Amino acid sequence: MAQVISIHDKSLIREFALRQPLRYIYEIGDLDDFFWPNTLWYGWEVDGRIEQLALIYIPFEEPVILTHANPDRSDHDAFVRALFRLLPSALYAHVDTDTAQVMRERYQVEPHGHYHKMGLADVHQALRHDDGRAQLLSVADVPALYRLYAVAYPGNWFDERMVQTGFYTGIWQGSELIAASGIHVVSVSEGVAALGNVTAHPDLRGQGLARSSCARLIRAMHAQGISHIGLNVSASNAAAIALYQKLGFTKVAEYDEWSFRRGE
Numbered sequence: 001m002a003q004v005i006s007i008h009d010k011s012l013i014r015e016f017a018l019r020q021p022l023r024y025i026y027e028i029g030d031l032d033d034f035f036w037p038n039t040l041w042y043g044w045e046v047d048g049r050i051e052q053l054a055l056i057y058i059p060f061e062e063p064v065i066l067t068h069a070n071p072d073r074s075d076h077d078a079f080v081r082a083l084f085r086l087l088p089s090a091l092y093a094h095v096d097t098d099t100a101q102v103m104r105e106r107y108q109v110e111p112h113g114h115y116h117k118m119g120l121a122d123v124h125q126a127l128r129h130d131d132g133r134a135q136l137l138s139v140a141d142v143p144a145l146y147r148l149y150a151v152a153y154p155g156n157w158f159d160e161r162m163v164q165t166g167f168y169t170g171i172w173q174g175s176e177l178i179a180a181s182g183i184h185v186v187s188v189s190e191g192v193a194a195l196g197n198v199t200a201h202p203d204l205r206g207q208g209l210a211r212s213s214c215a216r217l218i219r220a221m222h223a224q225g226i227s228h229i230g231l232n233v234s235a236s237n238a239a240a241i242a243l244y245q246k247l248g249f250t251k252v253a254e255y256d257e258w259s260f261r262r263g264e
Helices: 010-017 025-029 076-086 099-102 122-129 139-152 160-165 209-223 237-246
Strands: 002-006 037-047 049-057 063-067 090-095 105-118 169-173 176-185 192-200 228-234 249-260
Touching: 002 076, 010 025, 010 037, 010 049, 025 049, 025 176, 025 192, 037 076, 049 076, 063 076, 076 099, 090 099, 099 105, 099 228, 099 249, 105 160, 105 237, 122 209, 122 237, 139 160, 139 169, 139 176, 139 192, 160 176, 169 209, 176 209, 209 237, 228 237, 228 249, 237 249
Parallel strands: 063 090, 192 228
Antiparallel strands: 002 037, 037 049, 049 063, 090 249, 105 228, 105 249, 169 176, 176 192
């Protein structure tokens, strides 16, 4: 028998997500105590075992749901339909293309693009690109990060709390931050991280600045024993995909981002 359950036991989530850690990198990272209080979890329990998973991240104005089908099963649509009664009336979503079609049964939808999930396959390839130009950033550098993102990456999802983790790097030109790389989620205890907010000043692109800052960040993660490193990137961003491929990342899955709102 299959049923939706609310999950409060990290070990159940961990057991499911570690079957394919690069596919579920965000879910594993959010098990960390730094992120856990901002999460809600639902599972599809089949004969006492979690076979599908949904994470709702709640610190933003609009809750964000992440649910990616277990590729070893065919019952993800049934899981999503069973979730309808538990979901808010409006939410942002990272879901598979097929899942979005199911959500249309109850929600009005607005697409926000197609994305690749990528995972680091060769950490040593990444480390070869650490040329010494980048350095770790601290919370004192948050104003400089905001200034860089305003001109180089407007509209990005930057949560300044992430800088507190110690996993943000940047390259300076005098007192101006001209490149930065950070994380959306990281957990040293779980051994995972998802890169995010990677950019370089638009007037200085083509100089390997983003690649250098990413490599320095990966070195810091590697030194802390983080073994699973992933990221999400727009499928239309050929330059970013090429950057990550040079660093040793490969595609592990695809998904779409949407806004879902129930009709009046």
